[in-house]
Amino acid sequence: MDIEDLRTFVNILESLSFTRTGDKLGRTQSAISLRIKKLEDELDCKLIERDGRTMRATAQGELLRSEAVRLVEFHDRVKSSFKRKGIGGVLRLGVTDDVADGPLSSALRRFANEYPNIQIEVSVDLTQHILARLKRSAFDVAVAKVDGSHQPTRILRTEPLVWCTHLDANDQPPGVIPVVTFVDGSYPRDLMLTHLTQAYIDWRISVVSSSLSGLRAAVEAGLGVTAIAAGAIRGGLKPAPEAWRLPPLPPAQTALFAAASTTPAQEAFIEFMSASFQMA
Missing domain, CATH: 3.40.190.10 (Periplasmic binding protein-like II)
Incomplete structure (x- = not known):
């Protein structure tokens, strides 16, 4: 079975619409229909049925649904893992000591496991020094408090x-x-x-x-x-x-500040830290 056929099938059952599925996956409605027909022919059963304007999975479709979700998630996880391990380079990181004293240690450990080829250089300093050095291109990314002197790339946390x-x-x-x-x-x-x-x-x-x-x-x-x-x-x-x-x-706002020039390592760290602070 083609993983994209399974992805199409899962999305149709989520949206209950061939049109919305096509919009989400960037394909025409006819292409979506062909993928479902191909999957039904391969499995020799009807997977989706219509009753007027209502669309639903058949009994066989329901049996396939959970396995299809599991296979698509596994495929995406493995593909993403190999993509992450291919990203390398040096990431120069400036952080304030409240960040270094808080969520940074566990976040960096997880980041290093997911991106083993990225070398991280960390400097700890006051917000005004960190942001001044970022402006001079001494850092690729900074995690510091918002003080009004620099426009943050992304707010990570707001607290009293x-x-x-x-x-x-x-x-x-x-x-x-x-x-x-x-x-x-x-x-x-x-x-x-x-x-x-x-x-x-x-x-x-x-x-x-x-x-x-x-x-x-x-x-x-x-x-x-x-x-x-x-x-x-x-x-x-x-x-x-x-x-x-x-x-x-x-309130105090902790934010990510990124240098103007972007690298794959920088982009990976920004997304990772954003997710880490949301989970904290």
């Missing part, structure tokens, strides 16, 4: 940006809010300080860090508050008490 403090913090707010923040020029720093100022809340910078792990350590030690994406809250952190009346912040 939450003010956090240490686990033993009480409901009584400090007179002046100590802020643990990234280095000057970073998007989260500007966002926090702008919203605190606009809310007429007194603040001071207590700790400056160039990494998310440094931010977490300082907040866990009780040296101040910071704002991080909800998915990155763990360990000795908790949302700041509502009694502190810290201003709400816009």
